[in-house]
Amino acid sequence: MALAKGDPVLSMHGIVKTFGGVRALDGANLEVEAGNIQGLVGQNGAGKSTLIKILAGIHRPDAGSITIRGLHCPHLTPRQVEHLGIHFIHQDRLLVPTFTVGEAMFLGAEPGIGRLPFLNRREMARQATTILRDHFDVRLAGGALISELTPAERQIVQISRALLRDPAILVFDEPTAALVRREVDRLFEIIRRLQAKGITIVYISHYLSEIESLCDQVTVLRNGVDVGHVSLKSSSTTEIVSLMLNRDIDEMFPKRAVPIGEPVLKLNEVSARGAFNEISLTLHRGEILGLTGLLGSGAKELVQSLFGLVRLHGGTIEIGSERTKVSSPPSAVSKKLALVPEDRRAHGVALQMSVRENVTLASLQRFVCFGFLQPGREKTATNELIRKLSIHTASQASPVGDLSGGNQQKVVLAKWLSRQSALYLLDEPTVGVDVGAKVEIYRLIGELAEQGAGILLLSSDLLELLGIADRILVMYRGQLAGEFNPANSTSADLLSCATGTSAVSEYVNAVSAESGR
Amino acid sequence: MTTDTSPTPSAPTGSASHPSRQSEATAEARQRSTDAPAPETIPQWLHRSSALRYTVILAFLLVFTFLSVKAPGFLTLSNFVNILVNNFTILAIVSLGMTLVLLTGGIDLSVGTAMDVGSLLFISLISAHQNFLVAICGGLAGALATGAFNAFLIGGLRIAPFLATLGTLFIGESVQQLATNGGQPIYLITGTLAPAFIYIGHGSFFGVPFPLSLAVGLTVIYYLLTERTSFGRNTVALGANPSVAWYSGARVRYTSALVYLLSAVTCGVAGIILSATIKAYVPLSGNAYLLDAIGATFIGTTLHSEGRPSVIGTTLGVLLLSIVTNGLLLIGWNFYWQQVGTGVLIFFVLATSFLGRRFRR
Numbered sequence: 001m002a003l004a005k006g007d008p009v010l011s012m013h014g015i016v017k018t019f020g021g022v023r024a025l026d027g028a029n030l031e032v033e034a035g036n037i038q039g040l041v042g043q044n045g046a047g048k049s050t051l052i053k054i055l056a057g058i059h060r061p062d063a064g065s066i067t068i069r070g071l072h073c074p075h076l077t078p079r080q081v082e083h084l085g086i087h088f089i090h091q092d093r094l095l096v097p098t099f100t101v102g103e104a105m106f107l108g109a110e111p112g113i114g115r116l117p118f119l120n121r122r123e124m125a126r127q128a129t130t131i132l133r134d135h136f137d138v139r140l141a142g143g144a145l146i147s148e149l150t151p152a153e154r155q156i157v158q159i160s161r162a163l164l165r166d167p168a169i170l171v172f173d174e175p176t177a178a179l180v181r182r183e184v185d186r187l188f189e190i191i192r193r194l195q196a197k198g199i200t201i202v203y204i205s206h207y208l209s210e211i212e213s214l215c216d217q218v219t220v221l222r223n224g225v226d227v228g229h230v231s232l233k234s235s236s237t238t239e240i241v242s243l244m245l246n247r248d249i250d251e252m253f254p255k256r257a258v259p260i261g262e263p264v265l266k267l268n269e270v271s272a273r274g275a276f277n278e279i280s281l282t283l284h285r286g287e288i289l290g291l292t293g294l295l296g297s298g299a300k301e302l303v304q305s306l307f308g309l310v311r312l313h314g315g316t317i318e319i320g321s322e323r324t325k326v327s328s329p330p331s332a333v334s335k336k337l338a339l340v341p342e343d344r345r346a347h348g349v350a351l352q353m354s355v356r357e358n359v360t361l362a363s364l365q366r367f368v369c370f371g372f373l374q375p376g377r378e379k380t381a382t383n384e385l386i387r388k389l390s391i392h393t394a395s396q397a398s399p400v401g402d403l404s405g406g407n408q409q410k411v412v413l414a415k416w417l418s419r420q421s422a423l424y425l426l427d428e429p430t431v432g433v434d435v436g437a438k439v440e441i442y443r444l445i446g447e448l449a450e451q452g453a454g455i456l457l458l459s460s461d462l463l464e465l466l467g468i469a470d471r472i473l474v475m476y477r478g479q480l481a482g483e484f485n486p487a488n489s490t491s492a493d494l495l496s497c498a499t500g501t502s503a504v505s506e507y508v509n510a511v512s513a514e515s516g517r
Numbered sequence: 518m519t520t521d522t523s524p525t526p527s528a529p530t531g532s533a534s535h536p537s538r539q540s541e542a543t544a545e546a547r548q549r550s551t552d553a554p555a556p557e558t559i560p561q562w563l564h565r566s567s568a569l570r571y572t573v574i575l576a577f578l579l580v581f582t583f584l585s586v587k588a589p590g591f592l593t594l595s596n597f598v599n600i601l602v603n604n605f606t607i608l609a610i611v612s613l614g615m616t617l618v619l620l621t622g623g624i625d626l627s628v629g630t631a632m633d634v635g636s637l638l639f640i641s642l643i644s645a646h647q648n649f650l651v652a653i654c655g656g657l658a659g660a661l662a663t664g665a666f667n668a669f670l671i672g673g674l675r676i677a678p679f680l681a682t683l684g685t686l687f688i689g690e691s692v693q694q695l696a697t698n699g700g701q702p703i704y705l706i707t708g709t710l711a712p713a714f715i716y717i718g719h720g721s722f723f724g725v726p727f728p729l730s731l732a733v734g735l736t737v738i739y740y741l742l743t744e745r746t747s748f749g750r751n752t753v754a755l756g757a758n759p760s761v762a763w764y765s766g767a768r769v770r771y772t773s774a775l776v777y778l779l780s781a782v783t784c785g786v787a788g789i790i791l792s793a794t795i796k797a798y799v800p801l802s803g804n805a806y807l808l809d810a811i812g813a814t815f816i817g818t819t820l821h822s823e824g825r826p827s828v829i830g831t832t833l834g835v836l837l838l839s840i841v842t843n844g845l846l847l848i849g850w851n852f853y854w855q856q857v858g859t860g861v862l863i864f865f866v867l868a869t870s871f872l873g874r875r876f877r878r
Contacts, residue, residue, distance in 0.1 A: 084575035307764075333766025347764045350757035352823040361754055362765040372745045399823055415765065 009034040024050040025226035037201040039215030047224040085168035098148035102128040152183035170273035171202040253467030261285030264454035270315030276478040290469030298478040307339040338416030342428040348412040351401030363419040385414040406437025432442035462491035529678035572869040584844035604839035610787040614780030617811040622756035630689030632803030634662035635785030640798035660785020664778040672774025703798040737755030740828040817872035
C-alpha cells in the first residue's frame with residue numbers, strides 16, 4: 001500500500017453490462033482516489049449494484065477496463081478481488097447465523113492449535129473480542145452467536161473480518177438500510193476512523209443526507225452511465241439531486257382530471273384481529289385513494305385482507321353495491337380485484353416463467369376456446385400490453401427474471417390489465433423501481449383511473465401519495481387516524497398523523513432522501 | 518404449499534468465459550444509443566440457448582451410432598419394435614404422470630404403488646371371473662385411491678410431496694404383501710382369458726401394438742394438457758413459484774391435488790397394461806419404474822431453457838433410456854452394468870446442459 005493520498009487506487013472505465021438484452025450499465029466510469037471516501041449514488045436501477053458486483057468479480061463486464069492499484073485486471077474473480085485488498089460490507093452479505101462471532105470473523109483464516117490444523121475456538125473467540133474492543137469500542141463476547149446480534153453488530157463483525165485481511169479498499173453497499181439513527185452515527189464514526197488509517201472507502205447509498213455528511217467525492221449514476229463527478233467540498237446536494245433525476249418533480253407526477261364516479265368498494269367497520277379495528281372507507285370509480293401508515297399500523301394488513309390474504313373478523317365489504325366476502329385470492333380475482341404486492345420477486349412475478357406466461361397467468365380463461373388455450377390470442381394480447389406499458393424485454397418468451405425491477409413491476413400490472421380488473425390494490429408499487437419506470441407507472445395508474453377503475457394505493461413514499469392520490473387516508477395503530485386532501489397538505493402533515501409525532505425527523509429524512517428531494 | 522422464494526437468476530461466479538458471445542455483445546453495446554430500449558437484435562436461439570441445450574438429442578445420436586456399430590442386431594426393424602413394446606411403453610406412461618408432478622415442483626414416489634395396486638385389483642378381479650370392464654374399472658379405482666390419498670395429504674393437509682408419497686409408497690408395499698400372503702404373485706390361467714384381455718396386452722391397433730398406441734395416445738393427451746390448457750399453465754406457475762400462483766388467483770391446492778390424482782390414474786393404466794402383457798400380477802414390480810421415470814423426466818428438462826419438465830422432453834428421455842437398456846443387453850452387458858450405463862448417461866446429459874446454462878449468463 002505505497003500509495004499516497006490522492007493517487008488513483010481504483011478505476012473502472014467504460015463498463016458495459018447487459019442482462020438478457022436489457023442494459024444495466026452503459027459505459028459507466030468510477031474513479032477512486034486513495035484515502036478518500038468516495039460516494040456512489042443513483043436511484044434504484046441506476047446500475048449501482050451491477051457496477052459493484054462487477055468490481056466484486058460476481059458479474060463479468062461485456063466491455064470496459066478495470067485497474068486496481070495500478071494493476072490492469074481484465075478477468076476479476078471474487079478470490080482475486082480479495083487478494084487485491086478490496087472487501088465488501090453489505091447488508092445481505094451473509095454471515096452464517098449459527099457461527100459464533102469468532103468463527104465468523106476468522107472463517108477461511110482460522111488459527112490452529114499450535115501447528116495442528118484443528119480449530120482453536122477459544123483463541124478465535126478471544127482474538128475476536130479483543131479486535132472488537134480495540135477497533136470499535138464494542139463489547140461483544142467472541143463466543144456469541146451471529147444470530148443473536150443486532151444488524152449493526154453484525155456489520156461491525158463484517159468490518160472486523162475485512163480488517164483482519166489488511167484491506168486497501170472497503171466498499172460499503174447500502175450499509176445503513178437496517179440501522180437506526182444512533183447506529184448510523186456510530187457507523188460513520190467507524191468509517192472516518194478507517195479513513196484516518198489510510199483505508200480507501202467506497203460508499204454506496206441512495207440516502208443523500210448520508211453521502212453529504214460522509215463523502216469527499218461523489219459519482220452519480222443514472223441509467224447505467226456516470227452523469228457526474230462532484231466534489232462535496234465545492235457543491236451542494238441539490239446539484240446531485242438534479243443529476244440523479246434529470247427532471248423536475250412536477251414532471252414526475254402527471255396531473256389529470258378524472259370525474260369521481262359511484263362507489264366501487266365500501267368497507268363498513270371491518271376488523272382483523274391484531275391488525276386493525278373497525279375501518280370504514282369508500283373508494284369510487286376513477287378515484288386514486290392513497291393509504292399510508294408506519295409498519296404495524298395495519299395499513300398493509302388492510303390491503304391484504306381485501307385480497308383474501310388476511311382473514312377479517314368483523315364488518316362487511318361491498319364491491320359494486322353487493323355485499324360480498326373475499327375469502328381467498330381466487331375469490332378476489334373472480335371479483336375483478338387486483339393486487340400488486342410489495343415483494344415483487346416473491347409474490348408478483350414468477351422469475352423463471354416467460355413474460356407472456358406471467359402476463360396471462362391471472363386471465364387464462366380469456367384465452368381458452370373449447371378447453372384449449374389459444375397461443376395466438378395470448379401472443380397478441382401480450383404484445384399489446386408490452387407495447388402499452390412499454391415493457392423493455394428482448395421478447396415475450398424471455399424469462400421475467402431477465403428484466404429490470406421496473407419492467408418486472410410493469411409485468412405485474414400487465415397481468416391485472418389482462419384480467420380487466422376493476423379494482424386495483426397497489427402495495428408499494430414503485431419500490432425498487434427506477435425513476436423512469438416510476439413515472440410510467442404513475443401515468444399508467446392515472447390511465448386506469450380514467451378508465452373507471454378504483455385504485456387503492458398503499459405507499460410509504462409520501463411525495464408519491466401527494467403527487468397522484470385524490471384523497472389520502474392515514475392509519476395509526478390499527479385505526480384510521482386522518483384523511484387529507486393532497487392539494488392542501490404537506491408530507492409533514494401526513495407524517496405527524498402517521499407517527500403520533502415522535503420520530504418524525506427520522507422518517508422525514510428517510511422518505512425525502514428516498515424520493516430524492 | 519411452501520412459500521419458498523424462487524432463486525434469483527443472478528449470474529454464476531464462474532470464471533469461464535464464452536468468447537464469441539461476449540465480443541458480439543460488446544460490439545452491439547457500442548452501436549446502441551443510451552436510452553434506446555433493447556431491440557431484438559440478438560437472435561433468439563443464440564441468446565437464450567446454446568447448442569448444449571440440445572444435449573438429449575446429441576446424446577441420443579451418439580448412443581444410437583455407438584449401438585448401431587457395437588450391438589449385434591440393434592439396427593433392425595424387429596429390434597426397434599421390441600424396444601418400443603418392451604422397454605418404452607410402460608415407462609413412457611409412468612413418466613407422463615411424473616412429468617406433470619415435477620412440473621408443479623413436487624415429486625411422486627408412489628408411482629409404483631399406484632401401478633401395483635391397479636394391477637393387483639385388475640388381476641384379482643379377472644381371476645375371480647369378473648367382467649373385463651369391471652376389472653378395468655376396479656384397477657383404475659385402486660390406483661385412483663392411492664392418488665386420492667396423496668392428494669389429501671398434499672393438497673389438503675399440505676404435507677411435503679416427498680414425505681406424503683413416501684408414506685404412500687410404504688403403506689402400499691405393506692398392503693400388497695398383506696393381500697398376497699407376503700408377496701405371492703397371482704398368475705392367470707392362459708386358456709380362460711377373455712379376448713379383450715389378450716387384446717390390451719398383445720393386440721394391435723391399426724397395426725401398432727395396442728400398449729404402444731395407448732402410450733402414444735396418452736402422450737398426446739398429456740402434451741395438450743400441459744401445453745395448451747389453463748390447468749397445465751397453472752401447474753407450471755405452481756412449480757415456478759407457488760406464492761405467485763396464489764397471488765394471481767390460481768387455485769393452488771386444487772391444482773396440486775388434481776396432479777397427484779392424474780399421476781396415479783395414469784400409473785394405474787400402466788399397471789393394468791403391464792399385468793395384461795405378462796398375464797400376472799407380481800407384487801412390488803412397479804417400483805422398478807420409479808427411478809427411471811424420474812431420470813427420464815430430468816433428462817427431458819434439459820430441453821427447456823429454464824429447466825422445466827415437458828412431455829416431449831420426457832418422451833425423448835424415455836426413448837433414450839430404452840435404447841440404452843436394449844442396446845447394452847444386446848452387447849452382452851449384464852443387468853448391473855446396464856444400471857451404470859444409465860447412470861452415466863443421465864449424468865452426462867444433465868451436466869452438459871447445466872454447463873450450457875452457466876455459460877449463457
